[in-house]
Amino acid sequence: xxxxxxxxxxxxxxxxxxxxxxxxxxxxxxxxxxxxxxxxxxxxxxxxxxxxxxxxxxxxxxxxxxxxxxxxxxxxxxxxxxxxxxxxxxxxxxxxxxxxxxxxxxxxxxxxxxxxxxxxxxxxxxxxxxxxxxxxxxxxxxxxxxxxxxxxxxxxxxxxxxxxxxxxxxxxxxxxxxxxxxxxxxxxxxxxxxxxxxxxxxxxxxxxxxxxxxxxxxxxxxxxxxxxxxxxxxxxxxxxxxxxxxxxxxxxxxxxxxxxxxxxxxxxxxxxxxxxxxxxxxxxxxxxxxxxxxxxxxxxxxxxxxxxx
Numbered sequence: 001x002x003x004x005x006x007x008x009x010x011x012x013x014x015x016x017x018x019x020x021x022x023x024x025x026x027x028x029x030x031x032x033x034x035x036x037x038x039x040x041x042x043x044x045x046x047x048x049x050x051x052x053x054x055x056x057x058x059x060x061x062x063x064x065x066x067x068x069x070x071x072x073x074x075x076x077x078x079x080x081x082x083x084x085x086x087x088x089x090x091x092x093x094x095x096x097x098x099x100x101x102x103x104x105x106x107x108x109x110x111x112x113x114x115x116x117x118x119x120x121x122x123x124x125x126x127x128x129x130x131x132x133x134x135x136x137x138x139x140x141x142x143x144x145x146x147x148x149x150x151x152x153x154x155x156x157x158x159x160x161x162x163x164x165x166x167x168x169x170x171x172x173x174x175x176x177x178x179x180x181x182x183x184x185x186x187x188x189x190x191x192x193x194x195x196x197x198x199x200x201x202x203x204x205x206x207x208x209x210x211x212x213x214x215x216x217x218x219x220x221x222x223x224x225x226x227x228x229x230x231x232x233x234x235x236x237x238x239x240x241x242x243x244x245x246x247x248x249x250x251x252x253x254x255x256x257x258x259x260x261x262x263x264x265x266x267x268x269x270x271x272x273x274x275x276x277x278x279x280x281x282x283x284x285x286x287x288x289x290x291x292x293x294x295x296x297x298x299x300x301x302x303x304x305x306x307x308x309x
Contacts, residue, residue, distance in 0.1 A: 001095065001135025002155040003128045005163040005170065006107075010036075014105035016068040017094050020052040021079045021113055028111025029159075030073060036065040041073065053077055054086065057097065069103065079115025084126040087118070091130030091156070099135075099151045106153065110160040124160035125169035131156040132177045138188040172303045179299025182206060186291040191267035191284045196234070196242040199266055199287065203244055203294045210301035213247040236269055244290070246297045250306050260297075264290030 010016075010032065018030035026034050026041060034041040040063050044050075050058040054077030061070050074090045076082045091108065098106055108131070110124045137151065160166050186194060186202070194202075204214045219241055222231055227243070234241030244264070251257070268286035275283075299305075 001132060001153070003132050003135075003170070003174075004155065004157045005124060005128065005167045006157050006159055007163050008109060008111070008159045008161045010066065010068075011107045011157070011159070012067045014068060014107060015070045015072065015098055015101075015103045016066075017072045017074055017090070017106060017108040019076055019090070019109070019111060019113060020058075020073050021076050021082070021115065022052040022054075024052060024079070024114070026073075027113060029109035030111070033063070033066060033071055037063045037071075038065060040064070041071065045073075050075065054081075055089065055093070057093070068107075072097070074108075076113070076116070079113060080117070082113075082116045082118055082123075084118065084122065087123045087126040088130030088133070091127040091132075091158075092134035093130075095131045095134035095153060095156065099153050100148065102152050104152055105155045105157065107157045107159050110158060110166075112161075120160050121162050121165040121169050124158045124163075124166035125173060128156065128158045128166075128170050129173040129177060131158075132174065133180060136181050136184055138184065140188075141190075175302030176299045178302050179295040179297075181295075182298050183288075183291045183295030186294065187285055187288050189284070190281065194284070194287070195237075195239045195266050196264070197239060199264065199290070200242045200244045203246070207246055207294070207297055207301065210298065211248075212297055212301045213249065215245040215247075217243040217245065233265060233270075237267075239266075244294070246294070248297060248300050248305070250304070260293045262289030262291070262293035263287065 018033060020026060020030055030041065040060055044058055044060050048058060050056055050073065052075040054075055056075035058073040059070060063071055076086055094106060094108060108127050110120050110127065112120050158166065186199065200216045204216060207214050219231060222241065222243055231241055263286065265286040266284065268283040
């Protein structure tokens with residue numbers, strides 16, 4: 001999913017999302033659209049139960065007077081309670097609603113709204129981040145998808161006054177998104193693709209490219225360190241156990257390090273004699289802890305994070 005930022009002007013194609021707070025009249029881009037469409041937004045609101053409540057959407061298809069294909073009004077809820085997560089939910093919900101709609105692009109207009117303390121640039125950055133997270137799909141092995149089941153939406157443009165500031169605010173969020181997506185990639189692969197050696201290899205390549213120090217211990221090295229419990233778990237596999245150690249040492253030397261430990265059993269065979277065959281493919285998720293730690297390290301390194309950042 002391509003996320004971009006641009007100045008706050010009425011787009012000439014695609015879908016358009018505008019914002020509204022609870023029980024407030026249309027403002028900014030929403031008010032402009034209502035005028036251009038001859039009051040269509042106001043009439044649609046009056047004919048519905050839309051109040052601008054958090055999570056609500058009002059949709060207007062093929063509106064006259066404007067070039068966009070559809071307009072969605074996204075409710076933010078009470079102005080004083082609007083925060084970063086509210087905007088992330090808007091961005092995510094927009095992508096989820098339009099992903100398979102036939103729309104190829106959508107613009108989200110961010111206005112300065114009365115009573116909302118969050119600045120428009122930050123609102124835009126978090127809306128883009130929510131859209132980025134919702135746009136991820138793992139379709140590598142889905143070979144029988146019908147055309148209508150495939151996503152049509154490829155781009156989200158966030159429109160805001162001061163797009164450069166929004167772009168700068170989005171930059172560290174984008175790096176976190178990279179880490180989240182890498183974790184999703186690892187946990188989505190089946191056990192015959194992600195096993196100890198391939199997990200360590202992928203993580204090492206990804207993290208070292210960002211400057212993370214990576215060490216991979218084999219079974220002999222783990223035996224010397226007395227890691228009998230870990231090695232015992234792996235004895236039932238034809239694959240050799242491995243232990244991945246990743247270090248991002250960019251904090252003050254006077255501060256103690258913070259350690260994250262994640263379980264990395266790439267296929268959970270524990271008690272397999274009493275497990276039903278149905279759902280056996282889900283046993284791959286026992287490495288979700290290790291996958292999360294690797295994604296975290298990717299996010300920290302991508303942001304060039306320092307201690308406390």
